[in-house]
Amino acid sequence: MTLPPYAPPLPLYAPALRPSTLRVEREGAVLRLELNCPETGNAVTEAMLDDLLRALAVPDPDVRVLVLSGAGDDFCLGGDRGEFADWLDEDPAGRGIRIAGEKARRVCEAISASHAVTVARVQGRAIGAGLALALACDLRVGADTAGFRLPELALGLPTAWGGVLPRLIHEVGAARARELILTGRAFDATEAHELSVLQRVVPESELDQAVTAWTKPLVRRPEAALRVTKALLNSYAAPTRLADPSVLDAELMATVAAATRRR
Numbered sequence: 001m002t003l004p005p006y007a008p009p010l011p012l013y014a015p016a017l018r019p020s021t022l023r024v025e026r027e028g029a030v031l032r033l034e035l036n037c038p039e040t041g042n043a044v045t046e047a048m049l050d051d052l053l054r055a056l057a058v059p060d061p062d063v064r065v066l067v068l069s070g071a072g073d074d075f076c077l078g079g080d081r082g083e084f085a086d087w088l089d090e091d092p093a094g095r096g097i098r099i100a101g102e103k104a105r106r107v108c109e110a111i112s113a114s115h116a117v118t119v120a121r122v123q124g125r126a127i128g129a130g131l132a133l134a135l136a137c138d139l140r141v142g143a144d145t146a147g148f149r150l151p152e153l154a155l156g157l158p159t160a161w162g163g164v165l166p167r168l169i170h171e172v173g174a175a176r177a178r179e180l181i182l183t184g185r186a187f188d189a190t191e192a193h194e195l196s197v198l199q200r201v202v203p204e205s206e207l208d209q210a211v212t213a214w215t216k217p218l219v220r221r222p223e224a225a226l227r228v229t230k231a232l233l234n235s236y237a238a239p240t241r242l243a244d245p246s247v248l249d250a251e252l253m254a255t256v257a258a259a260t261r262r263r
Contacts, residue, residue, distance in 0.1 A: 022051040023071065029064040029219040031116065038072025043080040044129045046096075049103040056110040064226055065215045066114055068137055069121040075146070076130025079161065101161065104129065108162035111136040113234065115227045117218050121211050122146050123204055131197075132164035135171060138230065139214055140197065142189045143204035148197060149186040170237065171196050 023034040033055055035042035042048075070076050087096030111118050111133070120137035125147045134140050150168075152159045159165050159181050168177045172195040180187065192198040202210045218226065 018047060020051055021045065021048040022055060024055055026063075029062055030067060030215050031060065031063045031065070032067045032069065035068075035070040035076055038070075038074075040080065041074040041077030041125070042070040042072065042130070043077050044104070044133075045080045045083050046100045046103065049100060049107055052107045053103060053110070056107065056114065059115055061115070061223065063116045064219045064221065064223065066111070066116040066118045067121060067211055067215065068111065068118065068133065070123070070130075072124075074124030074130075075120075075122045075126045076133060077125055078128030078130050078151070081155075104132075104162040108132060108136040108164075108167075112163075112167075115230065117214075117226065117230060119211055119214055121207055122198070123207060125149070128152060129161050129164075132162040132167070135164060135167045135197070136162065138233075139199055141200040141202065141207060141210045141214070142192060142198040143207055144189050144201050145204055146189040146192070146198075146201075147186055148188075148192050149184065150181050151184045153181060154184045 021035065021037050023032075023036040025032040025034075033052070035048065037043065037045075037048065084097065087100070088094065090096060117139065118137040120134040120140040122134055122140060122142035123146060124143070126134050126142075127149045128151060131148055131150060150159055150164075152161070159168075165177070165181075168180075172180075176195055187195075189198060189201045193201045200210055
């Protein structure tokens, strides 16, 4: 598999012939990561988490903006349920879920803590893990036809993927987060904007223009000032979360999934 020159090399243990689940493009100071499994609605698999970790592992200091998007009709339909079931078949105690859950936490932390400003470009549906990936980004723009949902409770799982719970509470408030999680109801782009899940809503045909409207001035900002400003924003936001036990997400997901399966 041939990689662009700016990407970190494949580790020796990486599967040589596995097609990438991620399309990576670099344009000047903008790095674009596109979830590239449109046939499954960009459902998150362990392979996709590995590809994201590899793309985020060695930050390029010349990258000022990182844009996360999804190929096809949907941004991301959440975790791959088939793979989830396979993990439980292989190990009813949930070891596979723990491993993938830890990778999910590392991916979302890498996006959130990136020195670059991260932008989520959302079209179609962003469900479960898809919403978590979007929330990890600094700026989020969505099509006016986009839809969102956190269905984990209905599936017998806790809302514990990639640190989504503290981020959701921080962005939308505890009362609204509680209602969205406990009911599992879908909400549209208009409500997502009211909740600050999205900072901007545009027609789908204008999504790229909206992303450019953000990236164009950002790439002109002095690198040091941009990096420190983002670090300050993250630092000041952290205390308002009160607690962030997302390090336990993988363990919680695995434990509850295994218990639900036994019942």
